[in-house]
Amino acid sequence: MVEILTSQVVSGLATGCVYALIALGFVLIFKATDVVNFAQGEFVMVSGFISYTLLIRGGLPYWLVLVLTVVASGFVGVALERVVVRPIMDAPIFSIVIATIGASTVLRSSAGILYGYDVLPLPTLFSKDPVRLGVLTFTAMDAGVIGSSLAIMLALYLFIKLTKTGMAMRATAQSQTAARLMGVSVKRIFSLTWAISAGIGGVAGVLIAPIIYLDPNLGFIGVKAFAGAILGGFGSIPGAIVGGMLLGVLENLSGYFFNAGIKQVSTYILLILVLVIRPSGFFGAAPIRKV
Amino acid sequence: MSATWRARLPGVAVLVVAVLLLFLPRVADNYVLYVMTRLFVYVLVALGLNLLTGYAGQVSLGHAAFFAIGAYTAAVLAERWQWPSLLCLVAAGVFTGAVGYLLGLPCLRLSGLYLAMATLGFTLIVQEMLLQLAVLTHGSEGMKVAPASLLGLTFDSDTRKYYMLFAVTAAMLLFARNLVGGRLGRAFLAIRDNERAAAAMGVNLARYKTIAFAISALYTGLAGALSAFIVGFLDPQEFSFFLSIQFITIIILGGLASLLGSVLGACFLIFLPELLAGLDVWQALVYGLIMVMTILFMPFGLSGALRRYAFRWFGIGSEPMIPRRLGH
Numbered sequence: 234m235v236e237i238l239t240s241q242v243v244s245g246l247a248t249g250c251v252y253a254l255i256a257l258g259f260v261l262i263f264k265a266t267d268v269v270n271f272a273q274g275e276f277v278m279v280s281g282f283i284s285y286t287l288l289i290r291g292g293l294p295y296w297l298v299l300v301l302t303v304v305a306s307g308f309v310g311v312a313l314e315r316v317v318v319r320p321i322m323d324a325p326i327f328s329i330v331i332a333t334i335g336a337s338t339v340l341r342s343s344a345g346i347l348y349g350y351d352v353l354p355l356p357t358l359f360s361k362d363p364v365r366l367g368v369l370t371f372t373a374m375d376a377g378v379i380g381s382s383l384a385i386m387l388a389l390y391l392f393i394k395l396t397k398t399g400m401a402m403r404a405t406a407q408s409q410t411a412a413r414l415m416g417v418s419v420k421r422i423f424s425l426t427w428a429i430s431a432g433i434g435g436v437a438g439v440l441i442a443p444i445i446y447l448d449p450n451l452g453f454i455g456v457k458a459f460a461g462a463i464l465g466g467f468g469s470i471p472g473a474i475v476g477g478m479l480l481g482v483l484e485n486l487s488g489y490f491f492n493a494g495i496k497q498v499s500t501y502i503l504l505i506l507v508l509v510i511r512p513s514g515f516f517g518a519a520p521i522r523k524v
Numbered sequence: 525m526s527a528t529w530r531a532r533l534p535g536v537a538v539l540v541v542a543v544l545l546l547f548l549p550r551v552a553d554n555y556v557l558y559v560m561t562r563l564f565v566y567v568l569v570a571l572g573l574n575l576l577t578g579y580a581g582q583v584s585l586g587h588a589a590f591f592a593i594g595a596y597t598a599a600v601l602a603e604r605w606q607w608p609s610l611l612c613l614v615a616a617g618v619f620t621g622a623v624g625y626l627l628g629l630p631c632l633r634l635s636g637l638y639l640a641m642a643t644l645g646f647t648l649i650v651q652e653m654l655l656q657l658a659v660l661t662h663g664s665e666g667m668k669v670a671p672a673s674l675l676g677l678t679f680d681s682d683t684r685k686y687y688m689l690f691a692v693t694a695a696m697l698l699f700a701r702n703l704v705g706g707r708l709g710r711a712f713l714a715i716r717d718n719e720r721a722a723a724a725m726g727v728n729l730a731r732y733k734t735i736a737f738a739i740s741a742l743y744t745g746l747a748g749a750l751s752a753f754i755v756g757f758l759d760p761q762e763f764s765f766f767l768s769i770q771f772i773t774i775i776i777l778g779g780l781a782s783l784l785g786s787v788l789g790a791c792f793l794i795f796l797p798e799l800l801a802g803l804d805v806w807q808a809l810v811y812g813l814i815m816v817m818t819i820l821f822m823p824f825g826l827s828g829a830l831r832r833y834a835f836r837w838f839g840i841g842s843e844p845m846i847p848r849r850l851g852h
Contacts, residue, residue, distance in 0.1 A: 269637060317816055317820070320820055321819060321820060321823045323823070324819070324823030324824070325776075325780065325823065325824070327583065327772070327776055327780075328776055328819050328823045328824070328825075329819075330776075331772070331773055331776045331777065331815070331819055332815075332816055332819040332820065334769060334773065334815075335812050335813075335815035335816040335819065336812070336816055337812075338808060338809075338811065338812030338815065339809055339812035339813055339816065341808070341812075342805075342806075342807075342808035342809040342812060343809060345805065345808070346805050346806070346809065456644075456765070459641065460641060460644075460645070463637065463638060463641040467637050467638070494652050494655060494656065495652075497648070497652065498648055498649050498652040501644075501645035501646075501648045501649055502645070502649060504641065504642070504645050505630070505642050505645045505646070505649075508633075508634055508638055508641070508642045509630045509633065509642075512633040512634050512638060513638060514638070
């Protein structure tokens, strides 16, 4: 009983880590540019297909595929920012949201035209055989996904805290005007932020696509990641990580205790309850009113 | 053009469109009429959502749920207890409005993205409830709905359905117009623009926000009920969060805080896929591209663009003022 439970928690944590990575992408873009990018999930889908093409049709080694996929996904992010978002930065926030939804429709249907709507197999680096460690039972895949996600998060943290570019990103998030006055090229930071967010989404794609499925609708995982980011407090980086992981674990546990239908809904019931008690999520500051 | 003539032009245009729509069934085939009836349903939803989101500034992704609640309320009342159609419609609207009021209460503390997410959660929960409450809703099998009838007249042909929807939509449009021009509309706009200033001017925030939720839900529930009678079949899969996103797309493409925008946005969403139907697999791609282009060139929606150019080129109306932020 305990073993089943712990294995459910660990595999939930693995999915939760992927949610957390995508949620991180949402939050990074939101903090830097005030834009909510609803095409965030499509980065996951696009990078899934890129890695499929390179790996199965191109026959490249796995590590090279990983690097190329993340770079390519980053370029997709920059392209999206330049073409769709930058021209309408002065428009109402929700117009920008709808523009990104339109862009995700374009990406999704392009993938459908190129690859069809059947589920494609994607091999994983890690084996799915169970490993036992005391009361803990998990697969190498769970451990690999959790490990890689945490490594990415740590690398991102160090980049933002220690490098000069990272400092410029933080400055831009605090005040675009002040950052510009200090000689930061805010436009370049915007592009960089989109590249990083899309790159992280790319990692998430390579990690999750072999676990669940690879088809043009993979991008809808972004909705769950968004829920995770809201749960943690939208705009908070630790919030995105904790919220994403919590969502993954909870979803898995309720899938174990209840039927599949309840599993899908339980997370949203929790979400509404949390929001009623804490209207800006776990880590969210009270919204700053810009009058 | 004289000044009075210019001021009257929008009113004249509305009258001309209304007369043309009245005589449409004489010339159009059944398919066109069916598409038009669906358009009217979407106009009703867009009016309701625009009252809440465009005017009162409360973003909702919960309108697919209201639509579903209205549709199923009417269908269940008609099937189980054989209520007359008119009563079903009224009950569906009132019940959905009450649900909207109740949803509005916990949502008072939320705004912006958090409100969007909570209402999105509501949509997903209601959709699951439709499946779980199979005793009433027949679950995933779906539910048949008999055509509406009033005083012995059955609305079973496309022409009759068209006129039923035309009448209801025209009445509700007029109602919305009076609403936004009156005390309630001014209170909504004040809340949207600045909650603190509105409260300081004596607008009871909690009261007007929940009223906005209730009225918005009433419109959407009524639209859902009408849609149930037109289509004749309810499939729970249709009331997914996509539908909510479609609804919000309508009012943003059409124009926030604009009745004209609600109508134009619904036209965009209904007619464009019909026009692109021949494109087969390319349809979604082209649709998405047009959507992005529309926002890129008309960030304040179709009605915002129309008003701006009507003013700049012909001096009709006034330059539209549209706020950048909704909520916070």
